[in-house]
Amino acid sequence: MRWSIGRLGLRAVAAAIVGLSLAGAAPPPGADDDLVDESAKKTVVEELVINANGIINVAATIDQFVYGNQAQNHSPQERLELRLQKRVDLLARDATLSENQKQKLLFAGKGDIGHLVERVEQFKTRFQTRKADANGLDWDALSKEAQPLVVSRIRIFAGDSLFAKTFAKVLTADQLARYEKIERERAEFQHRTGVQLTVLRMSTALGLSDAQRQRLEQLLLKETRPGRGANRLYPTACFNIVIVQMAHLPAERLKPLFEPWQWQALQRKLETTSRFEEGLVRNGVVLDGKGPQFGGPAQRQVGASGLSDTTK
Amino acid sequence: MSRPFFLVRWGLLLVLAASAVVVRAQPPRADALGSLRPQLQVELQFVRKICAPSKQQMQAIKKDLEKCLADAAKRSGPTSCDLLPPKLADCVADHLSKEDAVRYRAEVIKRDAQEREACVYTFVALVDPDLRLSEQQRKALVAALIPVWKPVWSQMIEINVRWSTRRVPPIPDDVILPLLDADQVQAWKRLPKNLETRQAFDAQRIGAIGTPNLQPDEE
Numbered sequence: 001m002r003w004s005i006g007r008l009g010l011r012a013v014a015a016a017i018v019g020l021s022l023a024g025a026a027p028p029p030g031a032d033d034d035l036v037d038e039s040a041k042k043t044v045v046e047e048l049v050i051n052a053n054g055i056i057n058v059a060a061t062i063d064q065f066v067y068g069n070q071a072q073n074h075s076p077q078e079r080l081e082l083r084l085q086k087r088v089d090l091l092a093r094d095a096t097l098s099e100n101q102k103q104k105l106l107f108a109g110k111g112d113i114g115h116l117v118e119r120v121e122q123f124k125t126r127f128q129t130r131k132a133d134a135n136g137l138d139w140d141a142l143s144k145e146a147q148p149l150v151v152s153r154i155r156i157f158a159g160d161s162l163f164a165k166t167f168a169k170v171l172t173a174d175q176l177a178r179y180e181k182i183e184r185e186r187a188e189f190q191h192r193t194g195v196q197l198t199v200l201r202m203s204t205a206l207g208l209s210d211a212q213r214q215r216l217e218q219l220l221l222k223e224t225r226p227g228r229g230a231n232r233l234y235p236t237a238c239f240n241i242v243i244v245q246m247a248h249l250p251a252e253r254l255k256p257l258f259e260p261w262q263w264q265a266l267q268r269k270l271e272t273t274s275r276f277e278e279g280l281v282r283n284g285v286v287l288d289g290k291g292p293q294f295g296g297p298a299q300r301q302v303g304a305s306g307l308s309d310t311t312k
Numbered sequence: 313m314s315r316p317f318f319l320v321r322w323g324l325l326l327v328l329a330a331s332a333v334v335v336r337a338q339p340p341r342a343d344a345l346g347s348l349r350p351q352l353q354v355e356l357q358f359v360r361k362i363c364a365p366s367k368q369q370m371q372a373i374k375k376d377l378e379k380c381l382a383d384a385a386k387r388s389g390p391t392s393c394d395l396l397p398p399k400l401a402d403c404v405a406d407h408l409s410k411e412d413a414v415r416y417r418a419e420v421i422k423r424d425a426q427e428r429e430a431c432v433y434t435f436v437a438l439v440d441p442d443l444r445l446s447e448q449q450r451k452a453l454v455a456a457l458i459p460v461w462k463p464v465w466s467q468m469i470e471i472n473v474r475w476s477t478r479r480v481p482p483i484p485d486d487v488i489l490p491l492l493d494a495d496q497v498q499a500w501k502r503l504p505k506n507l508e509t510r511q512a513f514d515a516q517r518i519g520a521i522g523t524p525n526l527q528p529d530e531e
Contacts, residue, residue, distance in 0.1 A: 090441070090444055189440070190437050196433050199430065200427055201518065201522035202522075204518045204524070205357075206361075206524070207354070207359075207361040208361065209361055234476060235437050235469075236476045238434075239473060265525045269525070273521075
């Protein structure tokens, strides 16, 4: 769909957005829940930044697409640097880093931030020539084009980043082992939380008895794995990690736990979890240990896991 | 630009904004149970599994539950997280045989315990990245919180999970502070707390995945 809207249309959209925000903080019942990231809930039109004269601000809208919520007192770069500082402080606590090690990490992280900001600014220049016709831009297409930058922002300190490489290089073997142990224990606790939340959700959805809940909990603890994100994992993500893996379990392992009418309802529930998997992939969540990962072909309950066969 | 056109244009904008407010504010179904309707299905599914009541019993249970939930929706009956769930359990148990009622109530207690444990774990998982708890501290927190956990705190946690929000329950200092070191105490004090401790029961807490699809008595 191409967004080509005049000043009247823009004001109408703006009025509707104002109306929605005035209606209160609670999202409408029945809206998607349990998503990992808030950005997944926003439509392109909700992210448009409109000037007082009714013209869309292209640069600010691209910032909104890439960096998310702009309603704060810091520039995107400052917000990323605050995030970096917090991350280093927390790592310093877990791995007992020296001041020198902290400085190296901060330096590397600022390099990653600078690189991302530069890419975003370059991206903006492609649209500056069309400034006069900003309202005629295809915003859906532009939003999709900006997605690689969004992924880079989410995973800014992970994977092949300077920060990640420096972290692996500056820590001593003892520090690294201590840090790995702490992270593994944290991931296991988050996994148990995800299992408990999944059992709780299934309990209300299907009317499970205590015996059924216990059997489901044991199965999920055994058959699913902890996950780790590029950023901190909130409980919603812990739940998503488990329920998406549950949806990939072979039917013969799950079905015996339920009454026929519960099984029927469960299948319908699990069919809806693919949207959670997309969020997990987008947020760089990987599962611990060897075995399939998120983002594989959509094969559900067919006797073999449909998760893609890569290892962390 | 002519004045009539100007008025029509701004009138249209006003209608659009007002419509957005109305759409956002409306309950999912404009019935007597309002947003509490999902809880009716939760209770019917549960008793169906635990006691397999007859059709007549199910109809009577449903009628009582509907009345109780409608009263709660109108605020003319119990509405809180503490009082509404036990009232719903009474509505069900009153229509069961003595043996079934005992079994049903025992299952309700176990269901509540699982919910409490899940919410305690979720609370600890939520604050852990800010407090950087050790494995021993996480275990100690779970053990300390389960006996003192309040029903409204479960609702706060479940709403956090549903909407990806982060306001934590106001756990009393004498429960949590003895388990934290000095840095963690400061970090705990900085976390946003949910101070609305007199909340009405919110059936939306169970999320889209936790909401039953089936209506057992309508199959």
